[in-house]
Amino acid sequence: MALHDESLPTLAGTTALPGDPPRWTRYVACGDSFTEGLWDAPDGQDAPLRGWADQLASHLSRRRTAAGADPLTYANLAVRGRLMRPILTEQVPAALALEPDLVSIVGGGNDILRPSVDVDRVAAEIERVVAAVRARGVDVLLSTGFDSRDSPLVRTTRSRVGIFNAHIWSIARRQGAYVLDPWGMRSLRDWRMWSEDRIHLTTEGHTRVAQGALVALGQVPDRADWDDPLAPPPPVPRIEQARADARWLREHAYPWATRRLRRRSSGDLRVPKRPDPAPVE
Incomplete structure (x- = not known):
């Protein structure tokens, strides 16, 4: 995406110049x-x-x-x-x-x-x-x-x-x-x-x-x-949409609701993926 030549105001009240x-x-x-x-x-x-x-x-x-x-x-x-x-x-x-x-x-x-x-x-x-x-x-x-x-x-x-x-x-x-x-x-x-x-x-x-x-x-x-x-x-046939909805209920909605009832989270025992700052190449 090409930048305009004018300066760009930010929400915090500073100004970003395209070349900066x-x-x-x-x-x-x-x-x-x-x-x-x-x-x-x-x-x-x-x-x-x-x-x-x-x-x-x-x-x-x-x-x-x-x-x-x-x-x-x-x-x-x-x-x-x-x-x-x-x-x-x-x-x-x-x-x-x-x-x-x-x-x-x-x-x-x-x-x-x-x-x-x-x-x-x-x-x-x-x-x-x-x-x-x-x-x-x-x-x-x-x-x-x-x-x-x-x-x-x-x-x-x-x-x-x-x-x-x-x-x-x-x-x-x-x-x-x-x-x-x-x-x-x-x-x-x-x-x-x-x-x-x-x-x-x-x-x-x-x-x-x-x-x-x-x-x-x-x-x-x-x-x-x-x-x-x-x-x-493109339009989706009604029967195909119904099958997709049923699959979503079975594979995603039901497991999510079950975790909530058990007071568990998908993030239990997980740790951050990038905990230490590193240069972005």
């Missing part, structure tokens, strides 16, 4: 399965997962080295299944110990799936932590939740996500943070952007989100064409 390398030297990503990268596996399901945060780090590092600066160093502490509280109380302190100048704090989806969630309380905890991180001079990237209106199951959470998103934008305004906005991304309403479990993104979906993160950070122009929808898919 990104000013961040160390980025640490915190979050759940979304930031861990499920299911962005361009090298096959047995290869390490990538994800939008890895892609974002790669874009930022490439732009730094192209301008003659050192590569970005990057760590990813996200673990699938994590609720917002452990992200804030465990991952963020660990991230700060790595001395980053950019941290992404992205989560809340696992909380919002629970009908008993207090979204206002979750938002208050996020703001407390974001304020503390910003007080140390570290930039913060937050994210809205996805718009689930086209999902037969997850759309029951849409009103809670809307409240959460309003909090995220207000927190960012008060604390000087950046906001990645998947809710507003038209392309993510296409089911071809979603994996078979209908909760996590494909490689193409993660790539679109990484572009959205670059826009949020003021690293590319906020142009309409970066989020163009895909061409309409």
Whole structure:
């Protein structure tokens, strides 16, 4: 994507010039399965997962080295299944110990799936932590939740996500943070952007989100064409859709519900995939 010649304003009130390398030297990503990268596996399901945060780090590092600066160093502490509280109380302190100048704090989806969630309380905890991180001079990237209106199951959470998103934008305004906005991304309403479990993104979906993160950070122009929808898919016969729905219920929805009843998480016993900062080649 070509950059315009004019300077690019960012949400935190700074200005990025097209010829300048990104000013961040160390980025640490915190979050759940979304930031861990499920299911962005361009090298096959047995290869390490990538994800939008890895892609974002790669874009930022490439732009730094192209301008003659050192590569970005990057760590990813996200673990699938994590609720917002452990992200804030465990991952963020660990991230700060790595001395980053950019941290992404992205989560809340696992909380919002629970009908008993207090979204206002979750938002208050996020703001407390974001304020503390910003007080140390570290930039913060937050994210809205996805718009689930086209999902037969997850759309029951849409009103809670809307409240959460309003909090995220207000927190960012008060604390000087950046906001990645998947809710507003038209392309993510296409089911071809979603994996078979209908909760996590494909490689193409993660790539679109990484572009959205670059826009949020003021690293590319906020142009309409970066989020163009895909061409309409061919119609799916009703019987084929019914079979796909039955397979999804059997292979994804039932195991997920069973874990919830047993108070277990897909991330139990898992550790971060990239716990130590390393240069992004």
